[in-house]
Amino acid sequence: MDWFAFTVSLKGVFLEGVEIVFIVITFGTSAHNVPVAAGTAAAAAVCVAVAGYFAHRPLSRIPENTLKYGVGLLLAAFGTYWAVAGLGVFTPDGASIVWFGHDWAIPVLIAAWFAVSRLLIRVAPAVARRPDRTPPNEFEGAP
Structure with missing residues (x-):
């Protein structure tokens, strides 16, 4: 175990x-x-x-990573929905914000997070393969 x-x-x-x-x-x-x-x-x-x-x-x-990916999308979408809905700071009277389409905004958020994640999945490896272009700091090479 x-x-x-x-x-x-x-x-x-x-x-x-x-x-x-x-x-x-x-x-x-x-x-x-x-x-x-x-x-x-x-x-x-x-x-x-x-x-x-x-x-x-x-x-x-269902493969474990696929299941984790789906759960992550749901958590991100629901978290975004509830966090923004609970922010009353954007309204003059401090009331909760109402999403356009109310609960129908959740599938749109799932699709948006899916699109963002697919973009990051495609871009991240290319960024990781780029050579490091940061100048060495003063402590590199010190004895």
């Missing part, structure tokens, strides 16, 4: 679990009904476990 990978994975899952606990407590407290929030979180955990059980075999056929 690869103990390093196991430890890193366990810490990541634990961190996500702690994050979910804080989210449930926050929503439950703001709604003045923590038991309903906790029950809903438990129901969501059961739904995720059942979905994971049924999706495990089909997802195991």
